[in-house]
Amino acid sequence: MKTFRKWTYIFLLMVLITCTQESKKDSANSMNDINDIAASVEALNNAMVNPENALFEDIIMEELSYGHSSGNVQNKEEFIDDLINGSFDFLEVGISDQTIDIIGQTAVVRHILSAKSAKEGAPVEIRIGVFLVFQNQNGQWKLLARQAFKL
Numbered sequence: 103m104k105t106f107r108k109w110t111y112i113f114l115l116m117v118l119i120t121c122t123q124e125s126k127k128d129s130a131n132s133m134n135d136i137n138d139i140a141a142s143v144e145a146l147n148n149a150m151v152n153p154e155n156a157l158f159e160d161i162i163m164e165e166l167s168y169g170h171s172s173g174n175v176q177n178k179e180e181f182i183d184d185l186i187n188g189s190f191d192f193l194e195v196g197i198s199d200q201t202i203d204i205i206g207q208t209a210v211v212r213h214i215l216s217a218k219s220a221k222e223g224a225p226v227e228i229r230i231g232v233f234l235v236f237q238n239q240n241g242q243w244k245l246l247a248r249q250a251f252k253l
Contacts, residue, residue, distance in 0.1 A: 135204055135209070135238075136204065138242075138243050139204075139209045139211060142161050143211060143213070143234065145161050146161050146245060147215075149161065149185075150192045151193065151194065153182070154186075155182060155186065160242070161244055161245055162178055162181075162244060163178070163239070163244045163245060163246045164178055165178075166178035166246065167248070168247075168248045169248060169249035171251055189221055189222045190221050191220045191221075193217075193219055194219075195217045197213040197215055198213065198214045199214045201213070207237060207238040208235065208246075209236040211232075211234040212232065212234075213231075214230070214231055215229070230252060231253050232248065232249070233248070233250075234247070235248070
């Protein structure tokens with residue numbers, strides 16, 4: 103009986119060690135994903151300041167739903183066209199208070215966006231809350247949805 107107990111303790115100890123190692127691996131993967139998502143957010147903000155069609159292809163899904171704080175909602179084509187050809191021009195974009203939560207292949211990002219911009223040449227300062235949803239597609243985090251709201 104003592105041998106059985108001894109092997110039971112050894113087995114339980116091995117299970118605990120394995121679980122701890124898996125938890126560390128998951129944690130490392132989560133940190134890599136968080137860094138990748140943060141890089142995607144930064145790439146999106148940079149593309150808003152220097153809009154080029156090719157920049158958006160790598161970071162935005164075809165099914166994009168892009169909501170503005172005004173209530174206007176655009177699809178991918180409308181969003182890109184508006185940035186490239188519209189009367190609103192982002193000059194500088196910064197974010198603060200960012201949080202990233204990952205649930206499977208989906209990530210929820212929240213932050214405060216501050217921007218210096220121009221509308222038809224007149225300066226405009228923006229400070230809004232932003233809620234983003236990213237989805238992992240073949241190892242790359244792409245924007246699926248965005249909703250801005252007034253603070």
